[in-house]
Amino acid sequence: MSRFNQSGGREMPEMNTSSLPDLIFTILFFFMMVTTMREVTLRVKFEKPVGTQLEKLARKSSTSFIYIGQPTDALRGQFGTAHRIQINDKYAEAPEIYDYVNEERGELAEADKPFYTVSLKVDHHTPMGIITDVKQVLRKAYALKIMYSANKKQ
């Protein structure tokens, strides 16, 4: 009955793991390509409105972001609770957007400039007055394509 129980007989052959690094590298490259690192630290907190008819942002590379909302909890003591505009890493007033937009658009390749879009990431409690001001500045700067960023309704 020792047919299945050969002691000291054959050993389990070791698995060949030499292709494991290749496999991992493939996954690694995938993630490297899809990664876009967040360039800004958020200084405002916002809860985007929800909608049902949303479109996807087509070209992320030719898009600038403007964040509007209340200062984050950590900064609230210093800056209060009034809704603020954030561009890059700092708070800004509406007129400063003009320079920001021109600068961002200037960095784009000539072929991408017509597709330049400004994505507005705005808290749903923000009063429209601020957004209106921003929109007027964007018009003046001829950044006419905008996007009201939102979350999909579940």
Next chain:
Amino acid sequence: MGKKRKMPGLNTSSTADISFMLLIFFLVTTSMDTDQGLARTLPKPPEDDQLNNEIKVKERNILNIRINKDNYLLIGDDYSTLEDVKERAKEFIKNADNRPNLPELKPKKIKGLGKTMMVTENHVISVQTDRGTDYGVYFAVQDALVAAYNELRDELAKEEFGYRYEFLTADQQKAIREVYPQKISEAEPKKYGGQQ
């Protein structure tokens, strides 16, 4: 000259560990979120000499949606709620019964459909807000308006081609868009309550 020695193979067993670490780094920093939202095109800034030269639009061709600082809605002249926006907008855009208080229907030759259709070509939907209006409400109205257009387009697409709008070819979609062009005005806000 002794015996030719064999080059020992490089031990690569730790390559997997190294690449695993890199992989985990990228996994953590990746934000796969594709930004979504409603795309809009703002009107060009007014030239100085054009300031008082606003485009005249017939009153029946405009649907005014006003939101006040307390987030109450006024569609045309009626107090209303967010749920009504879509139906009102659809009724306004289509004007199926050719009513005199809704936008005028004009015959328009649609190449993609090979026939002439009655289209409310000159209609404009204008959303006006107070400075104190919540952005969330404004966005919900905008969303409902887009929904109205999409539903009308879907209906027509099913009638003409038997498929929903999103499944049509680019040319067919263009034809449908000609019948229902999206005309939502992003015009300057007015402060009302006081003078108009």
